[in-house]
Amino acid sequence: MKMQKTNKWILIYGVIAALLIALHYVLQLSVFEVWNEYVPFLEKLSMSLFLIALIFMVSKIIRKLINTRAHLEGDRYNLLRITRLLAIVSSLIVATSFLFQNLYAAVVSFGLISLIIGFALQAPITSFIAWIYLIFRRPYLVGDRIQINGLRGDVVEINYLDTTMLECSGDYLVNDRRSGRIIRFPNSLILKEEVINYSGPDFPFIWNETPIQVAYTSDLEFVEECLLAATNRDFREHYRHFAAHEWEEWEPAVYFRINTYAWMEAVISYPVEPRDTTGRRNRILRYALALLNEAPDKVQFPEGTLR
Template identity: 30%
Template sequence: MKWIQFIREWVAEHPLISSIFKYLLLVAIVLICIQFFRRLLRKNILDTSARYKSQKGIEIIGYIVLIILSALYFTGNIKDFTVAIGLFSAGVAFTLQELFLSIAGSLYIFIVKVYKPGDRIEINGIKGDVIDVDSIYTTMMEIGQWVNSDNYTGRIVKLSNAFVFKGPIYNYSQDFPFIWDGFDLPIRYGSDIELAKSIIIKVATNILSNFTTNSKSQWKDVVNKYYIEDAIVDPSLAMKLTDNWIEFNLRYIVDYKKRRSTRDALNDAIRKAFEATNGKIILASSTFELVKIPDLDVNVAPKHSTL
């Protein structure tokens, strides 16, 4: 066939381009094999953790095989390889700089352990739980936005790994999977303040006992690892006098995934305890009390007939 003969002659005249084409074909075959085995494992492994780890293992093995095959392919052809790199390096560096930065970011995430799947983080203004980290993207289940408190929005966000070099990363779960939270309680003047203080502390101590106990040992590890002062993890109460009421601020430590449910339990228990005091403690509200209404003197003149 004439076209087969033409291809052979063209390949013989352009060995460098032919070599690059064969290498790209080899890379494509390896990548296809990686995706095939990933899908096979996804269908046959039911456990979520085992499925995720096995797919990541196949991906890493595939990349290692690709590196080995690349080294073997160019052995004895270093000159051709150097020429190819010289031709494409400038264009590739400009066109794929974000890609290279993302790959470097994935290595940085893996080596430094910035975060891992399962962590709750905030990066580039986006907060969520990390559900996957690959060589290019970090995939997150978004939290917040139009949804109040720490609830999922339902949106899955893919964020370039390059962002680890471009701004701060807030990790809610690394080293210390607890956060400090708190809320204000307005108490009306004239209430039994000492009784209110004892009720709030008692309720908080009972509900938060597990969080407090577990956080104390982990906080010691944080203090030993980092240059940081010791902190109080027991529930604490601060009082502030205002024009309208006495404001109590309850501060406590809680598991980062149970912030909303814990706050709800605290508010409900404190409300019930206050109601059981039979009016000794009354929650204040932004209402207005009219002390005295001024007297109004209204004179209505009689109408005169014009007839």
């Protein structure tokens, strides 16, 4: 659907550009000599509108190429934003040159206006500079889960002045699921605060751990085997796109620690995709408890009022 819409706009801008350039040369015919007073103005206007239509047609063609060739969602989003910005800036330059009759005056006027606006709109300009930083340094992309200034969520849009993300966790949840609230913060915040990216391109997983309380009399070796078996089973079933690779550095591990009360904790540490922390923990617990409950002579769970 988006590709058809893009093709439609390419055709529209192409037809408009063709009509405008044809009008520009038609105005030079002798039949219009009676309107000599207005012909230069109309010629310049038609040429300016032709250039603007051409700019937007080229931008649509570039957008089409980006949508068909860019693979990463975040990279594609940034390239589309840059293309749109360049088209708008180029159109403004053409429009300003028409108003001031020559390009030199347009550039000077554009510089003076930019200087005045720079003093009046320091905060938005800082956010725009931060957007340029986001484009080149890429601390996060659309689709990444990040944390900044105590806020955590999934990035859904990066505008020229602000970033929009869907909050996860938050005030009403104790897990990592999306809360349903939308967070918008100015891009300038990334220049002052540290940004934690849970979805970096180099590492597809983050580490998570889930404790299970067992009695001191349990067979710890058997408990470890059950936890590892449950974790590996879930990985094979739900992470099939990674199962074919050798992920030695992402091997799960089990360790034991002493609890404050009268039991110990068997803790399984495992890799998980940032958006699947709650789901993977639940699946591992279901698989592991089924295995542990099958051997009550080897695994005892805490009992009593302190459980």
